[in-house]
Amino acid sequence: MSDELDFLSRHVVRGRLSRRDFLGRAAALGVSATFANSLLASAARAQGPVKGGTLKAGMQGGESTNSLDPASFLSQVPFNFGKCWGEYLCRLNRDGSIQNLIAEEIGASDDATTWTMKIKQGVEFHNGKTLTAEDVAATLERHTNEESKSGALGIMKGITGIKASGNEVIVELAEADADFPYLMADYHLIIQPNGGKDNPAEGVSAGPYKVVVNEPGVRYVGEKFANYWGGDAMGHADTVEIVVINDATARTSALQGGQVHMINRVEPKIVSLVERVAGVTIQNVAGRGFYPFNMFCDTPPFDNNDLRMALKLAMNREELLDKILFGYGSVGNDFPINEAYPLFPEGIEQRTFDPEAAAAAYKKSGHSGSIVLRTSDVAFPGAVDAAQLYQQSCAQAGITIEIKREPGDGYWSEVWNKQPFSLSYWGGRSTQNQFYSTALLSTADWNDTRWKRPEFDKMLLTARAELDEDKRKAIYRDMAIMLRDEGGVIVPFFNEFIDATTDKVGGYEKHPAAELMDGYALAECWVAA
Amino acid sequence: MKLIAQRIALGVLLLLAVSVLIFAGTEILPGDVAASILGQAATPQALANLREELGLNDPAIVRYFNWLGGVLTGDLGTALTTRQDIATTLMPRLWNTLFLAFWTAAVAVPLAVILGLLAVRYRSGPIDKAISGFALASTSLPEFFIGYLLILFFAVKLQWFPSISTVYDGMPFWQKIQAIVLPGTALLLVVLAHMMRMTRAAILNVMQSAYIETAELKGLSQFDIIRKHAFPNAIAPIVNVVMLNLAFLVVGVVVVEVIFVYPGMGQYLVDHVAKRDVPVVQAVGLIFAAVYISLNIVADIAAILANPRLRHPR
Numbered sequence: 001m002s003d004e005l006d007f008l009s010r011h012v013v014r015g016r017l018s019r020r021d022f023l024g025r026a027a028a029l030g031v032s033a034t035f036a037n038s039l040l041a042s043a044a045r046a047q048g049p050v051k052g053g054t055l056k057a058g059m060q061g062g063e064s065t066n067s068l069d070p071a072s073f074l075s076q077v078p079f080n081f082g083k084c085w086g087e088y089l090c091r092l093n094r095d096g097s098i099q100n101l102i103a104e105e106i107g108a109s110d111d112a113t114t115w116t117m118k119i120k121q122g123v124e125f126h127n128g129k130t131l132t133a134e135d136v137a138a139t140l141e142r143h144t145n146e147e148s149k150s151g152a153l154g155i156m157k158g159i160t161g162i163k164a165s166g167n168e169v170i171v172e173l174a175e176a177d178a179d180f181p182y183l184m185a186d187y188h189l190i191i192q193p194n195g196g197k198d199n200p201a202e203g204v205s206a207g208p209y210k211v212v213v214n215e216p217g218v219r220y221v222g223e224k225f226a227n228y229w230g231g232d233a234m235g236h237a238d239t240v241e242i243v244v245i246n247d248a249t250a251r252t253s254a255l256q257g258g259q260v261h262m263i264n265r266v267e268p269k270i271v272s273l274v275e276r277v278a279g280v281t282i283q284n285v286a287g288r289g290f291y292p293f294n295m296f297c298d299t300p301p302f303d304n305n306d307l308r309m310a311l312k313l314a315m316n317r318e319e320l321l322d323k324i325l326f327g328y329g330s331v332g333n334d335f336p337i338n339e340a341y342p343l344f345p346e347g348i349e350q351r352t353f354d355p356e357a358a359a360a361a362y363k364k365s366g367h368s369g370s371i372v373l374r375t376s377d378v379a380f381p382g383a384v385d386a387a388q389l390y391q392q393s394c395a396q397a398g399i400t401i402e403i404k405r406e407p408g409d410g411y412w413s414e415v416w417n418k419q420p421f422s423l424s425y426w427g428g429r430s431t432q433n434q435f436y437s438t439a440l441l442s443t444a445d446w447n448d449t450r451w452k453r454p455e456f457d458k459m460l461l462t463a464r465a466e467l468d469e470d471k472r473k474a475i476y477r478d479m480a481i482m483l484r485d486e487g488g489v490i491v492p493f494f495n496e497f498i499d500a501t502t503d504k505v506g507g508y509e510k511h512p513a514a515e516l517m518d519g520y521a522l523a524e525c526w527v528a529a
Numbered sequence: 530m531k532l533i534a535q536r537i538a539l540g541v542l543l544l545l546a547v548s549v550l551i552f553a554g555t556e557i558l559p560g561d562v563a564a565s566i567l568g569q570a571a572t573p574q575a576l577a578n579l580r581e582e583l584g585l586n587d588p589a590i591v592r593y594f595n596w597l598g599g600v601l602t603g604d605l606g607t608a609l610t611t612r613q614d615i616a617t618t619l620m621p622r623l624w625n626t627l628f629l630a631f632w633t634a635a636v637a638v639p640l641a642v643i644l645g646l647l648a649v650r651y652r653s654g655p656i657d658k659a660i661s662g663f664a665l666a667s668t669s670l671p672e673f674f675i676g677y678l679l680i681l682f683f684a685v686k687l688q689w690f691p692s693i694s695t696v697y698d699g700m701p702f703w704q705k706i707q708a709i710v711l712p713g714t715a716l717l718l719v720v721l722a723h724m725m726r727m728t729r730a731a732i733l734n735v736m737q738s739a740y741i742e743t744a745e746l747k748g749l750s751q752f753d754i755i756r757k758h759a760f761p762n763a764i765a766p767i768v769n770v771v772m773l774n775l776a777f778l779v780v781g782v783v784v785v786e787v788i789f790v791y792p793g794m795g796q797y798l799v800d801h802v803a804k805r806d807v808p809v810v811q812a813v814g815l816i817f818a819a820v821y822i823s824l825n826i827v828a829d830i831a832a833i834l835a836n837p838r839l840r841h842p843r
Binding site: 058063064065066067201213215216217218219243244245246247249250253254256257258259260 | 608610611612618621622677680681684685688691692693695697787788789790792796797800801803804806
C-alpha cells in the first residue's frame with residue numbers, strides 16, 4: 001500500500017495527478033487525510049525546492065510601533081521578517097548544534113574567555129557594500145552599548161572587549177563562557193553596515209531577501225537578493241510577504257481562504273478544527289517556553305522546603321496539560337529545562353501527582369491556614385483556570401489555596417517577581433546556561449523564585465567554563481535535580497509552538513527553537529507546484 | 530452667508546479648544562514621556578538628557594504653542610517608538626480610513642435614504658416592516674459578529690472576496706475595491722438602520738403637516754408628495770444623522786479594522802496608546818476631532834441651505 005501511495009504522491013508532485021485526486025485515492029486505500037498530506041509534503045521535499053513565486057505568511061505579533069532596528073525586536077513579526085532580510089554570524093540547528101554563517105569559524109582560547117570569529121569574505125550587503133570584520137565588530141559594539149537599548153543587552157553584558165583585525169573579530173569575555181557561539185545566534189544580532197550605527201532602522205543586511213515594503217503593523221515584503229552569498233540554501237521564492245493578522249479568527253480564515261500560505265499561533269483550542277480543513281497541516285513542535293508557578297525560597301512560608309515539596313506534589317500536571325493546553329505541550333518536572341535544549345539531562349524521574357505524599361509533606365512542614373496564589377489573565381492564556389484547577393488538586397491533599405486574581409495592568413511590575421507565590425511565563429533561551437543565568441543565579445535581576453544557593457552558582461560557573469560536553473551535561477544534571485527537589489519553581493508544562501501551513505508550502509521542517517522554523521520558514525520553504 | 534461664516538468660525542474655535550484639552554489630557558497622565566520612552570533602562574542622566582532633547586523642561590504653555598505651531602505648519606512631530614515622522618506614517622493610514630469610509634458612505638447613504646422613503650411610502654405595510662426589521666436586526670448584531678459571518682460565507686466558503694483587506698500603495702483600484710467589499714458591507718450593516726430610521730421618522734413627521742394634506746387633496750401621487758414636498762423639509766435632521774454616521778465611519782471602526790486586517794487609523798491609534806507614544810496620540814486625537822467638527826459644520830451648513838427661513842433671514 002505504501003508503495004502505491006509513494007508512487008501516487010510523486011505523481012502529484014510532478015503535476016500528473018491533482019492533489020484532490022490523490023487524497024481521494026489515498027482515502028480509498030484507507031489512509032487519513034493528515035497522513036496523506038504529510039506524504040505529499042515529504043514527496044515534495046524529495047523533489048527539491050521549487051524556485052519562484054510568492055510565499056505569504058499571516059502572523060500575530062506585529063504593531064504599528066515596530067521598527068526595523070534589530071535592537072528593538074521583541075514581537076514575532078519583526079523576529080520572522082528579520083530572518084528574511086538579516087544575516088547572522090551563526091544559527092541554531094534542529095539538533096541544538098550551531099551552524100556557522102557569516103562567521104566561518106568560531107574558536108575559543110583554552111580558558112574560553114577569548115573568542116575568535118573568522119569572517120567570511122566576499123559577502124555582499126543589500127546596498128552593494130562588502131561585509132567586513134569591522135561591520136561585525138561595530139554590530140556587536142552597538143548591541144553591547146547601553147544606549148542602543150538592545151534586546152540582546154542582557155546576553156552581551158559579559159563582553160569586555162571587541163576588536164576587528166584582518167578578517168577576524170576577537171571578543172574578550174569577563175568570565176569564561178563555553179556557550180559563546182549560542183549568544184552570537186541571538187536574533188537581535190543582525191550584521192548591519194557599520195553595525196547600524198549610522199541608520200539602525202534602514203533594514204540593510206546580507207540575508208536572502210531585500211526589504212522592499214516596510215509598513216509596521218500592516219505588511220512587509222522582501223524581494224530575492226540576487227547577490228545573496230548563501231546560494232541555493234535559502235531564498236527559493238522570488239518574493240516573501242508577511243501580513244500582520246493579530247486576530248486569531250482572521251488568521252485562520254485567511255489561511256483557509258488561501259490568502260496566506262502559513263500562519264503562526266494557532267490557538268490550542270481550535271487546533272482540532274483547523275486540522276480538519278482540507279489542505280491545511282498543523283505544524284506543532286515542542287518549544288522551550290513554560291508557565292511556572294513561582295515561590296520565593298526566602299519568604300515564609302515558602303522558605304520551608306517541605307512546604308515547597310508539598311505544593312509540588314499536589315499538582316496534577318497531566319490534568320493541567322490536558323485542560324489548559326489541550327494536550328499541546330509536555331509535562332514539566334519542576335526544573336526549567338526540557339529536551340528541546342542542548343545537553344538536556346535525560347532520565348530524571350518524572351514527578352507525579354501524589355496527594356498522600358503531598359499531605360504528608362504538608363503536615364511535616366507544620367504550616368496551617370490558606371496559601372495565597374496570585375494569578376491574572378496576562379500571566380499566560382488560561383492562567384486563571386490553571387490556578388483554579390491547581391486549587392482543586394491541592395484541596396485533595398488538604399492544602400487550602402486562596403486565589404487572588406490580579407488586574408492585568410501592572411501584573412508584571414507589581415506582582416511578578418514581587419509577590420511570593422504567583423503565576424508567570426518564561427520564553428526559552430538558546431542554552432541552559434543562558435536560562436539559568438537569567439533566572440536562577442543568586443545575583444540575577446529576574447531571579448523570580450529568590451533561589452540563592454552559592455553551591456548552585458558555583459556549579460553554573462563551572463559548567464559555563466567547561467568545554468568538555470559530557471562533563472557539562474553531568475553538571476547540568478546535578479543542577480536540575482537540585483532544583484527539582486529544592487527549588488522554588490513548579491513547572492506544570494512546557495508549551496508548543498503551533499503553526500499551520502497549506503499544501504502550497506513545500507519544505508516545511510519543524511524547528512524546536514521557535515515558531516515557523518525558528519523564523520526561517522519564509523526563507524527556507526518554497527511555493528509547491 | 531453670515532450664518533455659514535459664523536458656523537465655520539465657531540468650528541475653528543472649537544478645534545482650538547479641543548487641542549487644548551488633548552494637550553492637557555496627555556499632560557496630566559502619570560509619568561512623563563521621557564520615562565516612558567526609556568522604560569526600565571532609565572538612568573537619571575539619560576532621563577535628564579532626553580528631557581532636554583524633547584524640550585520637556587519648558588513650561589507647559591510654551592510647549593503647547595510649540596506643538597500647535599508645528600501642527601499648523603503640517604509638522605506633527607516624531608513618533609517616540611519608531612522615531613519616524615508622524616505625518617508620513619499617518620497620512621497613508623488616514624487615506625485608507627477615508628477610502629473605506631467614503632465607499633461605505635457612497636453605498637450606505639443613498640441606500641438608507643431610498644429605503645427610508647420606501648418605508649414611508651408603504652408605511653405600516655409588510656415592506657415597511659421588512660425593511661425596518663432587517664435594518665434593526667443588522668444594527669443590533671455586534672459588528673465583529675457580522676464581520677465573522679461575512680468572512681465565513683463570502684471569503685471561506687464561496688471565496689468571492691478576500692478575508693483580509695490589507696490595501697497598500699500601488700494596488701490597482703479594482704483590487705482595492707474588491708478588498709474593501711467585506712469590511713464595507715459590515716460597516717454598512719452597522720450604520721444603515723440609524724440613517725434609514727431617521728429618514729423614515731423625519732419624513733413621517735413632515736407628512737403630518739397641513740400642506741401635505743393639501744397636496745393630497747390636490748390629487749398628487751404619494752411619491753410626488755414625498756419627493757417634492759416632504760423630503761426637502763426633512764433634509765436637515767437626515768443630514769445630521771448622516772454626518773454622525775460618517776463620523777463614526779472615520780473614527781469608530783477599530784473592531785472592523787482588526788477583523789479584516791484593514792490598515793486604518795483605529796489600529797494605528799490603539800498600538801500607539803499601548804506604547805504611550807504621546808505625540809502620535811495627540812496627532813490622531815486632533816485629526817479625529819477635526820473630522821467630527823468639520824462633518825458637523827457640513828451638516829449645519831446643509832441644514833441652513835435646505836431651510837429657506839435660514840437661507841433668507843429677515
